[in-house]
Amino acid sequence: MKLNIGCITEAGLSKKNRTGYWRYFFPIVDKEKCNGCGICELFCPDSCIQIKDKKCVVNGYYCKGCGICARECPRAALTMQPGGEEAE
Amino acid sequence: MRNALIKKKEVMQGSIAVAEAVKSARPGVIAAYPITPQTYIIEHLATLIANGELKSRYVRADSEFSAASIVYGSVAAGERSYTASSSQGLLLMTEVIFNMAGTRLPVVITGVNRSISPPINIQNDHQDTMVLRDSGIIQLYVENIQEAVDTHIQIFKIAEDKEVLLPAMVCMDGFVISHTYEPVTIWKDEAVQEFLPPFSPVYKTDPQNPLTYGSLTDDDKVTEFKYMTNEALVKSKKKIIAVAREFQEIFGNHYGDLLQEYRTEDAEIILVAMGTVISTIKVAVDALRKNGKKVGVIKVRSYRPFPDEELRTALSKCRLAVVVDKSYSCSSGGILGSEIKACLYNQRGPSIINYIAGIGGREIFPETIKDMVVKSEKLAESGKIPDGSVFFDLNKQLLNNQLL
Ligand code: SF4
Ligand code: SF4
DSSP: OOOOGGGOEESOGGGTOOGGGGOSEEEEEOTTTOOOOOHHHHHOTTOOEEEETTEEEEOTTTOOOOOHHHHHOTTOOEEEEEOOOOOO | OOGGGEEEEEEEEHHHHHHHHHHHTOOSEEEEOOOTTTHHHHHHHHHHHHTTSSOOEEEEOSSHHHHHHHHHHHHHTTOOEEEEEOHHHHHHHHHHHHHHHHTTOOOEEEEEEOOOSSSOOOSOOSHHHHGGGGTTOEEEEOSSHHHHHHHHHHHHHHHHSTTTOOOEEEEEETTTTTSOEEEEEEEOHHHHHHHSOOOOOSSOOOSSSOEESSOOOOTTTHHHHHHHHHHHHHHHHHHHHHHHHHHHHHHOOOOOSSEEEESOTTOSEEEEEOTTHHHHHHHHHHHHHHTTOOEEEEEEOEEESOOHHHHHHHTSSOSEEEEEESOEETTTEEHHHHHHHHHHTTSSOOEEEEEEOOGGGOOOOHHHHHHHHHHHHHHHHTTOOOSSOEETTOOHHHHHTOOO
């Protein structure tokens, strides 16, 4: 691999950065409790939550495991647990 | 031949002469925020632009942090860029200067040396520019106005070299250079432009071809990136020497490669310092020589890159080195002195005595230097070389009267 001086690279690389590997805990969604309100989606600092079919879906490639979503969920539908899928 | 290169030769104020030199290097962007004693430089550049004598974009920033960030951006966009500051202003630029070095952007900065507050004081010492020493910036210290003029022309060429690509700073003593008048030669713009070709960047960002500078990098590569910046600074030694000699060939002036030695051939005692105090030391050395003392002086012209090998060679034959520092690292001592001691450790070099003096503009006279030499000799003879640095011109009486 070649290193460009000054870490100068093409722009828009945050899409490629796999922040998921920083993670230790991952938010597991309890689909029974989740009503798709989208609060977790708003609060996630890495924009890695999407609401699909009125349920929270977390992107394991980017989720860094900070736990903010679980803390903010008003229905306690998210539980932080070790692991999580890394696939996008 | 050389006369054909002269635009004018007159008695000029240091700041105005430096601004004329920067003008002849024709930076595309200048951004600055005023602070004494840097103000006259950027005021004069603003005047030159307003008069149409310099075609350049001048940005009045709202702080030194902004000024440094603006020239960071403009040099990344491929424009030769310049700023200047002093004291607290340089401290405020520091975060950006580390970024310039790390992302290899060759901004040229004049550091007009001024003491750091508190107590608020506008006079000269070297504490402000020394704080930047770990950033990766090139720092050349100058002794007089002509050297400041010529070094500004040289430093653009050094910084922008494809094998260097680092920010670079001319460190010139506030007031002693910036506000005094000396006969100065200003070179013709065409002569400077022939010596200094236009800036041709390796990377250039614009809205059509955006680039990321200093992208997120994990621990698997950070050491290598830092090492590359460090190597670039070490290798810039060669470029500094080559540019100094090329300048000499064309314009006739030379201020030393990385160091400049004065009467050191047979010297038993060598004083080491940086900046304008060198002229004072030369006067003292001449007087001491008349009394039969074999004394010489080394001017550290290039402080970053640090001339370690060159100092080892230059100091190898004397028995005593006296380093005069105008800055210090709290509880550790004089900065130049500590680094010279470190680079001579494990060598068969001289004993080293390190004095801190001239802080906040306290005058260092030729008599002060003579006093340093006499006291150092006594300490060496009695085997009482101090381990740490000594505040030489400390007023002990004043300290005894301090109020808690
Ligand atoms: S905040 Fe809780 S309930 Fe609302 S979408 Fe997210 S997980 Fe579901
Ligand atoms: S743990 Fe943090 S990063 Fe991961 S989904 Fe929740 S808020 Fe986003």
